[in-house]
Structures are given as C-alpha cells and as structure tokens.
Amino acid sequence: MKKIGQKFTAFFFIVASIALLLMGRSQSALIEQTRAQIFNAFIPAIKVVDFPRGATSSLSDWIRNVAVVFSDNQFLREENANLKRQLTEATELEIDNLRLKNLLNIKDGTLTTITASRIVSDSNSPFFKSMLINSGTNDGVKKGHAVVNEEGVIGRTINVAANASRVLLLNDINSRIPVKFADSGVNVILAGDNSPLQLIEFMPEEEKANIGDLILTSGMGGVFPPDLPVGVVSEFTEFGGIRVNPSVNLNRLNYVSVTEYEIASFPTLIEEPVETPPQNEEVEE
Amino acid sequence: MNISPNKEASIGFNAVIPFLTILMLIFLMVLPYNIPLISDIMPLLTLIGVYYWSVFKPEYLPIWVVFILGGLQDILMGSPLGLMPLLLIVVQQFIFFQGRQFLERDFIFNWFVFVMLVIGFGIMSWGISSLYFRALLDYWDVLGQILMTIAFYPVITWLLGLTRKFVK
Incomplete structure (x- = not known):
C-alpha cells in the first residue's frame, strides 16, 4: 500500500513538472514573477558562495596586472x-x-545608462545562455533594457526583480537582435543558436557579405540604440549562412552596463483646417 | 524503496544535510567562472547529488525535496521551469525501482550504473529542451557535459561521503 502511495506521489510530481513546463512555454506572467522573486532571494547566498572564487580571481588579475x-x-x-x-x-x-x-x-534617440552591474550567476548550460546581474527595479532596470559593455552588445533583460535581473545573452537560441552591416547599411537580424558564433537571418539575396564585415545594431525595435558594435562576419556555412563572431568576449564578463534607449519622438502633424469659401456668399458683380 | 515508520520519525534535522549539499551543488553550477567553454561542459553536479543521496539515504531525500531543488535549479540557471524537477524525479524513481541492488555492490558498479543514468539524463535533457524550444538543439553540446559529469562523479561522491558522516 505504501509503495502504491509513493508511486502516486511520484506520478503527481512528474505531472506537476510537465504542467510547469507547459505553463512556462506560454510565458505565464505569474511564473515569471515567481521566478524573479526566488532568484532575487537567492542572490545574497550565491554571492557568499562565490566569494572565494571572486577573491582568487581578483588576486590572479592583480598579479597579472602588476606583471x-x-x-x-x-x-x-x-x-x-x-x-x-x-x-x-x-x-x-x-x-x-x-x-x-x-x-x-x-x-536622435536618447541613450541613458541606467546602472553598472556585476554578474552574479551564469546559466553554465549548453542549451540556455543567460546570466543574473545584481541590479533590478530598485536601480531603475526594466524588462527589455539593453545590456552592453565597452566592447559592445551583450544581451537584454528578460526578467527583472527588485535587486537582480536575468539577462538573455546574444548567443541564446531565443535571442534576436536587429543589426545592420556597417558598410552597406543592410538591415538584418542576428540570431543566437547557443553556439559561440551567431547567425545572420533575412539577408537579402542580392546583397553580399565578406569576412571581416562589421556588424552594428540597427536601432530597429527600440531595445538597442543604433551603431553599437555587435561583431564581425567570421565565416560562411556550407548552406550559405553567415556567421558572426561577437565583439564581446562572453567568457570574460564581470561588469556590464544596463542602458535604456528612447526613440526620438516626432511632433505629430496637426492637420490645419482647410478654409472653404462660404457657400451662400453672394458674388459681387 | 520502503521506509520504515521509525526511520521516517527520525528524519528531522538529518534531512537538512542532503538538501543543503544539493543546494550547494546548484550554487556551484551557476557561478560565473569566466573560463572559456565551461558553460558548455559544466558537470551536472545536482544529478550526482540526487543519485548519491537516493542510493545511500533515500529516506532523507523525499520526492518533494527533489522537486523543490530541481525547480530552484531551473530558476537560478534560467532553464525552463519544470525541466530539472522532471529529470531528477525520473532519475530518483529509476533508482527506487532498482531497489537496494545498488547498495550491495561496490563503487565501480555504482559508477557504472551512474554512467548509464547520466547518458539517459543527457538524452532526455536534450530531447525535452529541443521540444520546448521547438528547435533541434545540437546534441554534441550535451556530450561534453555527460563526460564531465562522469569524470566529476568520484570527487563529488567523496565530498558527499564526508557530509554523510553527519547524517545519523
């Protein structure tokens, strides 16, 4: 009887896990908020565990810098x-x-640096590429803000808690960034596929790309400001795809900047009333 | 696996140690190491933890604890919520299904069984993630992770063995 009870419990939790997966797939706001609250609560504990690694890393960096x-x-x-x-x-x-x-x-739109943040945790998974930073709504961070450093684009915030945010990296399979070729100005999309090099999508057939072509953000979509460095064309796939090597070294990230980009607002055109001649006006002869 | 009533009554504080050790393994998995390629080959430390405690002290790792730990790992890693609980519960149920055969064998046998489990875990993780993202993910990526998990098994097991002394 006890064994049956245990099997029923296992079945219940397996079904619950599948239900969570399905709810997460539909981008449930409740799930996202719960996730944010929980990772926000665990950030201090992660920082404590990370202290020895951080201290060792700082020491080795200091020795390298002195050398x-x-x-x-x-x-x-x-x-x-x-x-x-x-x-x-x-x-x-x-x-x-x-x-x-x-x-x-x-x-031009206005670009505001909201805050500088430290990276607290990394997905460390071949299938999911994101990281947690130690800034959240208390610092003015909102969902959809661009995350950059001095080298270029890193990603954007996808889930924001009070003191922490999750950043979707540009190499994640769900990442799509509107970019352009610096020389030709051709607008395309940079798609991540979990690999170190990203893929160019929607390249017009008549356009040609060359190895070493600089890729910049196009500013379309309003998340990323225009003309930020994203990467350079580094190789062509056997099926004619274009691969881009990101300008940011994602393996050496410690601090990032969260930025907000506001597209310039244009004054709305107010239609002036057209003056029509009065209908019953007598024509002077 | 049957748990006798007197054992169940004595769970109390002892159950905290398996929970805390697996929680620590989750933290170790999500630290920003800044080492090239590490994110693609990070060993599945929590799998080792759940395997270890499910084999040696299953009464201190109830299924709901595995569910919570798996969910927490998903939240901290940014993976789809429900993925890790599902995979870890399946692994635990597999161990329970095999029963005490594990305990009667030596370390090498345990390691061998774990190799089979981690391969299954890797394939399932790849399959579910591919279904979730509706894209065929690169299965070679998970191979490095599987090999690293197998390589880390003796070290993590040894460390968990040290903590096991505190569990009555």
Missing part, C-alpha cells in the same frame, strides 16, 4: 597620443554631423 604594468604603460602612452589626435578629428566630424542632421531635421 604587465610597464609594458602596458608604454602601450597606453602611445595609444593616448593617438586617441588625442582622433578626438580632435571626431569633434570636428560630430559638429558637421550635428549641423547636417539639423538641416535634415533628423532627431
């Missing part, structure tokens, strides 16, 4: 001189660009 400090210093001095020259040129170009945009009445 290369002199060579880095020389390199940075040269780079600084180059950057100063480029800054002058860039400022001139920016002024020109602004003037031309004003002439054409083009309005």
